[in-house]
Amino acid sequence: MTQAVTSQVVILDYGSQYTQLITRRVREVEVYSILLPGDATFKRVFEENKPTAIILSGGPNSVHVKGAPSVPDGFWEECEKRQIPVLGICYGMQLIVHCLGGKVEGLGKGEFGRMPVVDIPTHTKLFGEDIEPQNVWMSHGDEATVLPDGFKCIGKSEQGCVVAIEHETKNLFGLQYHPEVTHSEKGMRTLKHFLFNIAKCERSWSMANVLEEQIQIVKEKVGETNHVICALSGGVDSCVAATLVHRAIGDRLHCCFVDNGLLRYKEAERVMVMFKNELHLPVDCVDITEKMLSELKGVSDPERKRKIIGKEFIECFKEYKKTVEKKTGVVPKFLVQGTLYPDVIESCPPPGSDQKHSHTIKSHHNVGGLPKELGFELIEPLRVLFKDEVRRLGKIMDVPRNFVARHPFPGPGLAVRILGDVTENNALETLRLVDEIYINAIKEFGLYDEIWQAFAVHLPIKSVGVQGDQRSHSHVVGLRAITSNDGMTADWYPFEPKFLQEVSNRITNQVRAVNRVVYDITSKPPSTIEWE
Ligand SMILES: Nc1ncnc2c1ncn2[C@@H]1O[C@H](COP(=O)(O)OP(=O)(O)OP(=O)(O)O)[C@@H](O)[C@H]1O
Ligand SMILES: O=c1[nH]c(=O)c2[nH+]cn([C@@H]3O[C@H](COP(=O)(O)O)[C@@H](O)[C@H]3O)c2[nH]1
Ligand SMILES: NC(=O)CC[C@H](N)C(=O)O
Ligand SMILES: [Mg+2]
Numbered sequence: 001m002t003q004a005v006t007s008q009v010v011i012l013d014y015g016s017q018y019t020q021l022i023t024r025r026v027r028e029v030e031v032y033s034i035l036l037p038g039d040a041t042f043k044r045v046f047e048e049n050k051p052t053a054i055i056l057s058g059g060p061n062s063v064h065v066k067g068a069p070s071v072p073d074g075f076w077e078e079c080e081k082r083q084i085p086v087l088g089i090c091y092g093m094q095l096i097v098h099c100l101g102g103k104v105e106g107l108g109k110g111e112f113g114r115m116p117v118v119d120i121p122t123h124t125k126l127f128g129e130d131i132e133p134q135n136v137w138m139s140h141g142d143e144a145t146v147l148p149d150g151f152k153c154i155g156k157s158e159q160g161c162v163v164a165i166e167h168e169t170k171n172l173f174g175l176q177y178h179p180e181v182t183h184s185e186k187g188m189r190t191l192k193h194f195l196f197n198i199a200k201c202e203r204s205w206s207m208a209n210v211l212e213e214q215i216q217i218v219k220e221k222v223g224e225t226n227h228v229i230c231a232l233s234g235g236v237d238s239c240v241a242a243t244l245v246h247r248a249i250g251d252r253l254h255c256c257f258v259d260n261g262l263l264r265y266k267e268a269e270r271v272m273v274m275f276k277n278e279l280h281l282p283v284d285c286v287d288i289t290e291k292m293l294s295e296l297k298g299v300s301d302p303e304r305k306r307k308i309i310g311k312e313f314i315e316c317f318k319e320y321k322k323t324v325e326k327k328t329g330v331v332p333k334f335l336v337q338g339t340l341y342p343d344v345i346e347s348c349p350p351p352g353s354d355q356k357h358s359h360t361i362k363s364h365h366n367v368g369g370l371p372k373e374l375g376f377e378l379i380e381p382l383r384v385l386f387k388d389e390v391r392r393l394g395k396i397m398d399v400p401r402n403f404v405a406r407h408p409f410p411g412p413g414l415a416v417r418i419l420g421d422v423t424e425n426n427a428l429e430t431l432r433l434v435d436e437i438y439i440n441a442i443k444e445f446g447l448y449d450e451i452w453q454a455f456a457v458h459l460p461i462k463s464v465g466v467q468g469d470q471r472s473h474s475h476v477v478g479l480r481a482i483t484s485n486d487g488m489t490a491d492w493y494p495f496e497p498k499f500l501q502e503v504s505n506r507i508t509n510q511v512r513a514v515n516r517v518v519y520d521i522t523s524k525p526p527s528t529i530e531w532e
Contacts, residue, residue, distance in 0.1 A: 007201040009033040010051040012040065014059030014069050014091045015357025020341045021488055022055055022089070022180045024386060025191055030203035038357055042072040046082075053085045053199035056092025058178065060359045062106055062142050063091065063098040069357055070095060085171035085199045087191075090140055093165065093174030100148035100172075107145075109159070111138040112526040114183065114491070117155040117163055124154040126166050126173045128193045136177035136184040137489055138163070139525045143176070171198055181489040183523075211244065211396060214381040218248035221379060227328055228379065229317055230255045230336035231366070232283055233411065234271035237338030237382055239403040240394040242281055244381050245336050247397070254332065255281055256320045258313060261289030262413030262422070265436040278400040284323065288316050296415060297423045300460075302532035303363055305422070309412045310369025318375050335376035337366050339383050340390060342487045346528075361528065365411040386486035407453045408487065416532040420460035425475070430513045431458040434477050437510060441503045442481070451493050454481035457520075457531045465515030467508075474515040477507065482529055490524040 009026050013019040013035055026033035034049060038059065045051065061068040076099065079086050088096040094104045118133045143161045147153065151172075155164030163176035173194065179187030195201045222228055230242045232255040246253050257275070259268040268285060275283045295308050317335055324332050346361040347368030363369045382390050387408065394404040410416055414435075418427045434456040442448050457478040465472040479500075481493035504517040520527075 006204040007031055007052040007199075008050055009053050009055060009195065009199075009201065010045060010049050011035045011055045011057060012038050012045070012071065012092075013357065014038040014057050014061065014095070015359065016058030016060075016090065017345055017358070017361065018178055018180050018488060019057040020345060020384065021386070021486065022057060023384075024341075024389070024486075025180045025188060026055075026195065027205065029192055029195065030205050031195055031201045032205040038069040038071075040072065042074050042078070045072060045075070046078050051084050052201050053087070053195060054079065056086065056088040056095055058090030058092060058139070059357050061091065061357065063094045063104050064106075064142075070099065076100065079172075080170060083171070085194065086173070087194050088172075088174040089180070090176060090178060093176050094142055094144060096172060096174045097144040097146075097148060097151075097165070100151075102144060102148040102151070103146035104142050105145050106142045110141040111157055111159065111161065113137065113139075113523040115157050115159075115177070117177065118158060119153075119156045120164070121154055124166060125171070125198060126154060126164065126175075126194065127190060128197065130186050130189060130193075134184075134186045136163075136179070136187065137181045137525075138177045140176060144174075173198075178489075182485045183489045183491060211393060214244055215248045218245050218379060218381060221377075222249050222252070222334060225330070226334065227252045227254065227324060227330045227332040228334040228336055229320060229324060229332045229376070231313065231317060231338070232257050232275070232281075233338070233409070234267070234274065234403070234406075235338065235409055236387065236394060236404055236406055237340055237390055237408075238336075239279060239338070239399050240390050240397070241336055241338040241380070241382055243279075243394070243397050243399050245379065246281055251282075253281070253336070254320075254324045254327075255283040256317060257283050257285045258316050259285060259287040259289060260309070260312065260316075260413060261292045262309070262415045262428070264409065264414070265432040274400075274402060278402055284320070286316055286320060288312060291315075293423055296421075298421055300420045302416065305415050305532070306363045306365055306369045306412055309415060310363070310365040311371045313365060313411065314371055314374060314376075321375075333377055334379050335374070336379045336381075338390075339364075339366050339378075339380040340487075341384050341386055343367050344383060362530075362532070369412075386488070388485050405449065407448075407451070407455075409455075410530060414458075416530050417455060418458040419531060426513060427458045427475075430475060430511060431456060431477070433511045434458075434507050434514060437506050438479055438503055441499070441506065445499055447493075447495075447499075450483075451481045452484040452487070452490065453529060454479075454493070456480075463516045467515060472515045475513050476516040476518060477514050478518050478520050478531070479503070480520040480529070480531075482524070484524075484529075487529065488524075490529050492521045492523060495519070
């Protein structure tokens with residue numbers, strides 16, 4: 001840290017998928033923030049740290065269920081005594097209501113995804129001038145049905161749920177929606193208003209030296225003589241991670257690109273050419289297609305697939321160790337991965353970690369899918385960052401645009417886009433062709449940079465069609481295209497009908513195995529970006 005930190009926001013984590021995003025939003029406006037587990041002790045919250053403001057995160061639990069996580073004893077009194085403003089978000093708001101004498105209930109309905117907030121009064125402390133209805137992102141099943149004394153409702157959803165509250169005199173605020181996700185239109189304005197106008201935080205933290213800090217950490221961890229393997233995929237994250245580590249330790253970095261048999265059309269050849277011509281880092285390609293597909297044969301369960309893939313990746317890197325040893329005479333001890341925060345939170349880290357209240361959404365191959373015995377120490381310089389932050393880091397280091405601007409592609413590849421057994425029905429071949437046609441059309445129509453991620457999905461069902469006056473009984477493919485900033489929330493991309501018409505025509509004409517194309521119009525939440 002280059003400057004003295006004068007303000008500090010403590011964020012208590014109740015297991016929301018978005019907690020780190022709150023931290024990041026606070027960082028974005030140059031205020032230092034620290035994330036503590038929801039059950040942090042009184043001492044940790046108030047004595048080891050000196051909060052200027054406190055934010056209570058969302059979380060999967062219900063406050064009224066026995067054993068649900070809460071704030072430490074004496075919390076509310078201390079906040080009042082020290083005049084620390086508190087903002088509760090989603091579960092955090094429900095916690096305020098529940099702890100201070102109101103009522104939270106699960107009424108069997110729920111609000112997920114985009115929803116307008118209406119009925120914002122003219123004079124509120126939390127919204128300031130933002131009194132017009134605003135679209136926000138919700139993800140809750142419980143709702144506040146009785147507010148504690150002294151609180152008033154300052155916003156409702158269209159369904160009539162109380163979605164924003166504040167105390168008449170104390171600086172206590174609650175939002176049922178997620179202001180921290182970019183799809184909440186004025187969320188960032190509300191957070192800034194809370195931080196700067198209500199809590200009077202000062203800007204005293206800068207991201208400018210994150211890069212230097214990380215390079216220093218890698219140097220210290222690796223030391224003067226150790227060698228390091230990097231799992232390099234051709235995606236943004238691992239390219240940025242590799243470039244950063246290369247700056248720290250130079251030629252003691254050895255990159256390994258894995259052709260796992262689950263890649264897109266001609267991906268391995270294309271990426272290897274890009275590495276050679278543009279990235280200028282030494283990369284070996286290792287082909288494990290046969291082993292991977294034999295391990296995946298007969299497996300349909302998404303989590304099992306992910307675990308198998310995670311294990312095969314690591315097996316491959318262990319073998320690659322030997323290659324490096326032969327070349328350099330040194331056994332590499334470290335493995336660099338381009339793990340980002342969304343990979344970590346969705347995989348839900350092991351018990352005992354600070355994120356114990358989170359649910360597993362899916363086991364990303366590079367986190368939750370890893371086997372117990374790794375055989376490496378991990379180096380993950382991007383582990384607390386989000387994709388758009390990583391893209392910015394990449395730009396600072398002059399990582400070529402061809403890598404930085406690429407759509408993300410998951411390590412488990414087409415395996416999580418073929419629902420059911422990956423090895424059946426020529427699904428890999430079909431999906432490769434469909435995906436190639438789809439992505440080429442997106443590029444041709446000049447839409448690639450407007451879309452955050454786009455891909456096709458192979459469904460395990462057949463439908464009846466008529467092709468050349470003959471009955472066909474063939475596969476259905478789904479197309480997905482989303483907009484997002486960080487992959488934590490997403491909305492579907494509203495293609496013009498002309499584009500969809502053209503792409504559907506091309507697919508059904510050029511890919512014999514497909515007679516029906518559907519377009520996915522679901523946001524995240526409630527869906528995820530990938531289908532598995
Ligand atoms: N085919 C691959 N070969 C080697 N390593 C891989 C491969 N696929 C994924 N990885 C490793 O797993 C990590 C996580 O994969 P992920 O797809 O999230 O990141 P990425 O490929 O680097 O970037 P992007 O999200 O833009 O695709 C990568 O950063 C990389 O370290
Ligand atoms: O390397 C990866 N290993 C994985 O196991 C994995 N699962 C999802 N993704 C990518 O993560 C982002 C968020 O995806 P979801 O909304 O589907 O969870 C999207 O960009 C997904 O493509 C993965 N990347
Ligand atoms: N996202 C959240 O914080 C959800 C809170 C609570 N579990 C609900 O469903 O209402
Ligand atoms: Mg990738």
